[in-house]
Amino acid sequence: MRLATFRRHSDEPHVRQVGLVLGQGDHLRVHPFDAGFDLVELLAESPEWRDSQADVAAAKDGLALDDIVLLPPVYPVAMRDFLTFEAHVDGMERGHGNPGPPAEWYDAPVFLFMAPHAVTGPYDDVAMPPDTERLDFELEIAAIVCRDVRDVTPEQARAAIGGYCVMNDWSARDVQGKEMRLKLGPSKGKDFATTIGPWVVTADELDGCRDEDxxxxxxxxxxxxxxxxxxxxxGHMGWSFEQLVSHASRASWVKAGEVLASGTCSTGSLAEAWGRTGSLTPPPLQVGDVVEMTIERLGTIRNTVVAGEEPVAAVAPARRRVREEV
Amino acid sequence: MRLATFRRHSDEPHVRQVGLVLGQGDHLRVHPFDAGFDLVELLAESPEWRDSQADVAAAKDGLALDDIVLLPPVYPVAMRDFLTFEAHVDGMERGHGNPGPPAEWYDAPVFLFMAPHAVTGPYDDVAMPPDTERLDFELEIAAIVCRDVRDVTPEQARAAIGGYCVMNDWSARDVQGKEMRLKLGPSKGKDFATTIGPWVVTADELDGCRDEDxxxxxxxxxxxxxxxxxxxxxGHMGWSFEQLVSHASRASWVKAGEVLASGTCSTGSLAEAWGRTGSLTPPPLQVGDVVEMTIERLGTIRNTVVAGEEPVAAVAPARRRVREEV
Known part of the structure; x- marks a missing residue:
């Protein structure tokens, strides 16, 4: 089942409604659930109950994509990005002059928390962020958590993953590179936009798409x-999503409404090519570029880079102080 | 004004109520606001309106600390931790064999997003996390954001900061050290507990505590x-909280209910001493240790390290795959 979050063009900007996606291409229609349905709560229900509610929605008139704005399917209560593709890590490390992934990469799946308020809709324009000449994309697959879990095994974690979607973790590589010298990971280099969508495909729908592990x-x-x-x-991820949830849940809460992402797949960013070749080829994204990402069974997100509004002035450099003992 | 979040021992575990804190020491009392008051919304109101509501609360019977559990004053919608104390960065960098803060530290205040579900109350026990022999604390000051802002100057940001509290960003240094080799910052090394409290002191109350800048x-x-x-x-922060909010808000949302923290002050963690001296002196925290942090005007948080429950098993190492072209 495909579940979208949307508003009609005539709705107030704060309106969010959940819809059942049926059909393909020009025949694709979004059939509204009754107001009050919450996408994450629907994911937590049994497939049978969800099907019964979907039958009610399907019986109503569907809306064409032209009639609506597809929104981010969820506004995450927290968002974690992992680093699970070995070949991507290999390319990035070569860009830093290293021979390949450090030994620590193989031990456990590291992640970072992302800017949860930066999610944007699947067809939204993305504004060029300030201070960058190296705008890049990151092709990722993301899981939506539908139950609160803590200290769960991968097997137990499976019931906590409600569905999946496509994700583009837009990145300003020059900003990020400076920030990462402080060892805390990126901050402004990645907080301006994260595209998720176009909708959530429920996990039960993808049972036939698993490999032998x-x-x-x-x-x-x-x-x-x-x-x-x-x-x-x-399938080239080093860990399954169930393992990612299990790892994140060790002595910590993973909560309904969280989004956990795979990290960039290999060749799923320009920076990996820059790292491998030592040159800016292909070139960084420019205003007017259109980035389109497709994941089999999950759909396509498509976004145009547009000029950003004038940002507030950068803050002053640090005030230097000689520390006095207190 | 001091505003706390609490529940009575007899309340259901999910109950949260806001209270006005009056008095000191044994005479300290928490006077409940009517149910339905939200702490972040109260911070966003004018001092005059807040005072009028506080008068109503003050007229009711106050509760002694023995009668209640103080909860984290807010459950953050997102949490950012900065790195603003030059002398702390200096000590940590020396631990990595570097001569001092990199030049990038002075340019702009970097931050990372933290685990928002890991906040714990001001007197709660903290469970020893798995896999660590180097548990540490981090003494920080935190600001609570009460308005959604984007692209605001430091001057404009001032109205978005509702108040301040003490924060202990508990850290497993050995776990964190391994994770940070992947350049994304810490993940499991810091996601098990972040203590905030004991309550929020409203920003207007602290106007007299500002230096000439x-x-x-x-x-x-x-x-x-x-x-x-x-x-x-x-006052030894390299940037003011208003500058931190302004920086975070550049081409990005900072939202009501966010917590922004200063990062560790100098000598506010064991790791800084370890970095400066090259030895584990003072020793890492052990079960039974009590960590108490006090910030002038803001109050004291006090937590005992206790044994953790048996965690779920660690996930398997990465599945290695030779990448095939697709």
Whole structure:
């Protein structure tokens, strides 16, 4: 089942409604659930109950994509981004002059918390952030958590994953590179936009897409201005999403409404190519570029880079103080 | 004005109520606001309106601390931790064999997003996390955001900061150290507990505590088992909280209910001493240790380290895959 969050063009900007997605291409329609349905709560219900409610929605008139704005399917209560594709880490490390992934990469799946308020809709324009000449994309697959869990095994974690979607973790590589010298990871280099969508495909719908180890194995690809620039398979993740949830839940809460993302797949960003070749080829994204990402069974997100509004002035450099003992 | 979040011992575990804190020491009492009051909304109101509501609460019977559990004053919608104390960065960098803060530290205040579900109350026990032999604390001051802002100047940001509290960003240094080799910052090394409290002191109450540049200048100190082990002044931050909000808001949302923290003050963690001296002196925290942090005007948080429950097993190492072109 495909579940979208949307508003009609005539709705107030704060309106969010959940819809059932049926059909394909020009025949695709979004059939509204009754107001009050929450997408994450629907994911937590049994497939049978969800089906019964979907039957009610399907019986109503569907809306064409032209009639609505698709919103981010969820506004995450927290968002974690992992680093699970070995070949991507390999390329990035080579860019830093290292021979390949450090030994620590293989031990456990590291992650960072992302800017939860930066999510944008699947077809929204993305504004060029300030201070960058190296705007990049990151092709990722994301899981939506539908139950609160803590200290769960991968097997137990499976029931906590409600569905999956496509994600583009937009990144300003020059900003990020400076910030990461402080060892805390990126901050302003990644907090301006994270595209998720186009909708959530429920986990039960993808049971047939798992490999012999239970890893979800879907083809992923990215185009810039209609030209394919990269792609991979989600089966190349070093850990399954169930393992990611289990790891995150060790002595810590993972909560309903969280989004956990795979990290960039191999060739799913420009920076990996820059790292491997030592040159800015393909070139950084410019205003007017269109980035389109498709994951098999999950759908396509497509966004145009537009000029940003004038930002507030950068803050002054640090005030230097000689520390006095207190 | 001091505003606390609490529940009575007889309340259901999910109950949260806001209270006005009056008095000191044994005479301290928490006077409940009517149910339905939200702490962040109260911070966003005018001082005059807040005072009028506080008068109503003050007229009711106050509760002694023995009658209640103080909860984290807010459950953050997002939590950012900065790195604003030059002398702390200096000590940590020396631990990595570097001569001092990198030049990038002075340019702009970097931050990371923290685990928002890990906040714990001001007197709660803290469970020893798994896999660590180097548990540490971090003495920080935190601001609570009460309005949604984007692209605001430091001057405009002032109205978005509702109040301040003490924060202990508990850290497992050995776990964190391994994770940070992947360049994304810490993940499991810091996601098990972040203590905030004991309550929020409203920003207007602290107007007299600013230095000539407008930086909040409060004495901060930390004791382990009643022995003072470190301290600093918030005036030694490289940027004011207003500058931190302004920086975070550049081309990005900072939302009501967010918590923004200063990062560790100098001598406000054991790791800084370890970095400076090259030895584990003072020793890492052990079960039974009591960590007490006090910030002038803001109050004291006090937590005992207790044994953790048996965690779920660690996930398997990464599945290695030779990448096939797709």
């Amino acid at each position: 239970g890893f979800l194995d879907l083809e992923m690809s990215v185009k810039v201005n209609d030209e394919r620039v990269g792609g991979d398979r989600s | 407008g930086f909040l200048d409060l004495e901060m100190s930390v004791k382990v088992n009643d022995e003072r082990v470190g301290g600093d002044r918030s």
